[in-house]
Amino acid sequence: MTPSPPMTPERLTALSAADRLRLVEVWEAAVRATHHFLGEEDIQFFKPLVRDVYLDAVRLVCLRAAGGSIVGFIGTAEGKVEMLFVDPAHHGQGIGRALLRHVLDEGGITAVDVNEQNPQAVGFYQHMGFAVEGRSERDGQGKPFPLLHLRWTGTA
Numbered sequence: 001m002t003p004s005p006p007m008t009p010e011r012l013t014a015l016s017a018a019d020r021l022r023l024v025e026v027w028e029a030a031v032r033a034t035h036h037f038l039g040e041e042d043i044q045f046f047k048p049l050v051r052d053v054y055l056d057a058v059r060l061v062c063l064r065a066a067g068g069s070i071v072g073f074i075g076t077a078e079g080k081v082e083m084l085f086v087d088p089a090h091h092g093q094g095i096g097r098a099l100l101r102h103v104l105d106e107g108g109i110t111a112v113d114v115n116e117q118n119p120q121a122v123g124f125y126q127h128m129g130f131a132v133e134g135r136s137e138r139d140g141q142g143k144p145f146p147l148l149h150l151r152w153t154g155t156a
Helices: 017-034 040-052 095-106 119-127
Strands: 010-012 059-064 070-077 080-086 111-115 130-136 147-152
Touching: 017 040, 017 059, 017 070, 017 080, 059 095, 070 095, 080 095, 111 119, 111 130, 119 130, 119 147
Parallel strands: 080 111
Antiparallel strands: 010 059, 059 070, 070 080, 111 147, 130 147
């Protein structure tokens, strides 16, 4: 098997309709694969918020496969990672690591909140140099999904 060419992070400054649709598809597929604590009603609650509000509230960087399709993205705002999602078909290929490393290398990122019920994500961020500094019983929408507040330690 021929290794795939290295992907270069791409800043998404103006979202095309196709990119927005693909970002929501990646978000939904990743959530279904990793957020087992969410029910269908929860996913349907968050989906329009992701599409219509959250994507516009962050600075987005994505990685695309050779054919141009977005396979992962990260959104940051005010020194925080607000979202990081990778298409499950591409899990384990270093995409999340590359996206996180890119925004950390640019500087200014100091924190991330992670669903406590997503141990894979918690472990990923801890492996990448974040440490738990606090916990909330509810998420930002007031739903009963506990969040861990992680702070960048500067080492990974």
